[in-house]
Amino acid sequence: MQKTKIIEAKENHKRLDIFLTEELKDDFDFSRSMVQKIIEKGNVTINQEVVTIAKKTIEPNDIIEIIIPEPESTEIEPEKLDLKIVYEDQDLLIIDKENNMVVHPGAGNKSGTVVNGLLGQMQNLSSIGGVERPGIVHRLDKQTTGLLIVAKNDKTHRLLTQMLVDHQIYKEYIALVWGEFEENEGVIEAPIGRHENDRKKMSVTHTNSKYAKTSFKVLERFNNATLLQLSIETGRTHQIRVHLNFIKHPVINDPVYGRKNEKPTAFGQYLHAAKLMFIHPITKQEININSPLPEEFNVMIKKMEEDK
Incomplete structure (x- = not known):
């Protein structure tokens, strides 16, 4: 059932969308973009006249009626x-x-x-x-x-x-990748965008791309494989997988960016989101959560350790 809210303006020279976003914050907590959509759909009147322009200036004593749409x-x-x-x-x-x-x-x-x-x-x-x-x-x-x-x-x-945009959420991953690293840690900074020939894939490209940054640290070395700890400062689609493929160390069993001669397995790629750490946006308490590696991941690590 639709709800209607009537507000009398007491301020001068304020945009309609900004005014309604502030006025509706306690009851509905709408974003300004959501309020703008409500206005553009003709769900707002000022002094009984429909208004569809979000940036319209309101005047003192204006009577504003807004119909809150059903979800x-x-x-x-x-x-x-x-x-x-x-x-x-x-x-x-x-x-x-x-x-x-x-x-x-x-x-x-x-x-x-x-x-x-x-x-x-x-x-x-x-x-x-x-x-x-x-x-x-x-x-x-x-x-x-x-x-x-x-x-x-x-x-x-x-x-x-x-918080994600401002890099205030720490996300840590564990990956098993092909190849051996000379360095113990490093940073990959390379822009990511749609693959030019396969629109379902991403790639490192300077065409219609966005900045991307991935940091890595070597945890353990095997014969022609490495266990990595990774963190990302940007959240681009397939970022870790694309960056690791770019430096010639693709994730083992990655069905899209991995080695072409690999046989697909039921488990799939060895990439695990292992840790989240951030300040709770409401309670302001620190959230620090760790996830253990899946059993299949541990089995593969053990096998590689035995093959050293």
Whole structure:
């Protein structure tokens, strides 16, 4: 059911979208872009006249009426998937994602995703990601295991998104890669954009690309393979996988960026989101979560140690 809110303006020379964002903050906590969409759809009147221009200036004593639209419905089916939740409070939760699980529905993946599981066990999720990605602040690839942050409300979602932009969320990964490193640590700075010939892939390119930075540290050396600890300062699509392939050390069993002569396995690529550390955007408490390596990962490491 739609809601209507009537506000009398007491300030002069303020933009309509800014004014409504501030006035609706306590009740709805809308972002300014969301308020702008509501205005543009003709859901706001000033003195009983419909206004569709978000930057219109309001005057003292203007009577502003806003119709709050109903949340969009979704066709995504809730499922009981027994997601492994390693942290939860009233504002956010952190999932330890299993292997071969897609984060949100898309072409060819309408069920069995993290979002299906969230809808099956959560009452409240943020709406900023849209009806297809409720609560999803950032993503992990299908075959990347480990830690994933989910927002329960829009305010927390916006704050977490800004923290990612400002590099205030530390994300650490563990990867098994091909080849041996001479150095013990290093930094990869190379722009990432769509592959020129395969639009489903990303690549290091200077055409329509964005800055990307990945730091790595050698944890253990094997015969023609290396165990790495990695952290990223930017969150580009497939960033770690693309950067490691760029320096000729692709992730072992990576189905897209790995060695062409590798045989695909049920487990897939050996890349794990192992650690998250950040200051909670609402409580201001430090969140420090670690995820142990999957058993298949440990089995591969043990095999490589035996082959030294």
